[in-house]
Amino acid sequence: MTDPWSEVAETWAQLWGGFAGPAQREIAEVTGIGPGVRVLDIGCGSGEFLAYVHELCGEAVGIDSSPGMVALAKQRAPHAEVRLGDLDRPLPWPDDDFDVVTAFNVLEFAADPVKSVDEFAFMGTQVALVGWAERARNDFNAIDEVLADEPSADGEFRKPGGFEAVLREVNLKVSTSGLVEVVWEVPDEETLLRGILLGENPQDAPTVVQAAKPFKTADGGYRLVNHFRYAIGTRP
Structure with missing residues (x-):
């Protein structure tokens, strides 16, 4: 059976692929990614x-659990080694094989986050954990709230100190942490709905448009300001 992410991979890549760019650039800078890393x-x-x-x-080098995403990653980054794999299974590389291990918006999906980060720590000298900040810092929360059956509480990794705590639990030293602004912009209502609904639940379209009204721009597009948290762990 096709996995849900494969079914929406192309639309997601088109409308969301560049969204985390500011956070990715920040992580690359603070971890020193460059020639030979x-x-x-x-x-x-x-x-x-x-x-x-x-x-x-x-x-x-990359790994993802969605065949559709892996196929797109191989097209977008043909020089990279990209494998299909599950976060909750042993990673198919030896210990100490990497200088930096990154995980953007991943840890909340792990069955055992501490176990996963512990494995990351054996794989690389630095571990960078990145994800959505608390809902109060994200314009998307206005849309999430109207679509949810009940209000959602912030998970531990959205809160200040969440990433730092799990890094310390696996005996990594937190070298730096911070917030990065990430903005999602679309040119019109049709694109807004494509990005939010990803082809599902068309009956929710009026609700989404109403919730997004405060973020509508003068040219008819939408601009939603959000934030990611990150923390970098290094071996003592």
Whole structure:
């Protein structure tokens, strides 16, 4: 059976692929990604960060659980090694094989986040964890709230100190952490609905449009300002 991410991979890549760009650039800078640096991106999606690592003359390697995303990543980053794999299974590389291991919006999907980060720590000298900040810092929350059956609480990794805590739990030293602004912009209502609904639940379209009204721009597009948190762990 086709996995859900494969079914929406092309639309997601078109409308969301570049969304995390500011956070990816921040992580590349603070971890020193450049010539000769070997990087493993866990949950690489459609490969935007892999392509960026290659631009910086690093060696990019990625893994994702969605065949559709892996196919797109191989197209977007043809110089990268990209494999199909599950976050909750052992990674198919030896320990100490990487200088930097990154995980963008991944840890919340792990069955055992501490176990996953512990494995990351054996794989690379630096581990970068990145994900959505608390809902109050994200314009998307206005849309999430009207679509949810009940209000959602912030998970531990959205809150300040969440990433730092799991890094310390696996005996990594937190070298730096911070917030990055990430903005999602679309030119019109049709694109807004394509990006939010990803082809599902068309009956929710009026609800989405109403919730997004405060973020409508003068030219008819939409601009939603959000934030990602990140923390970098290094071996003591």
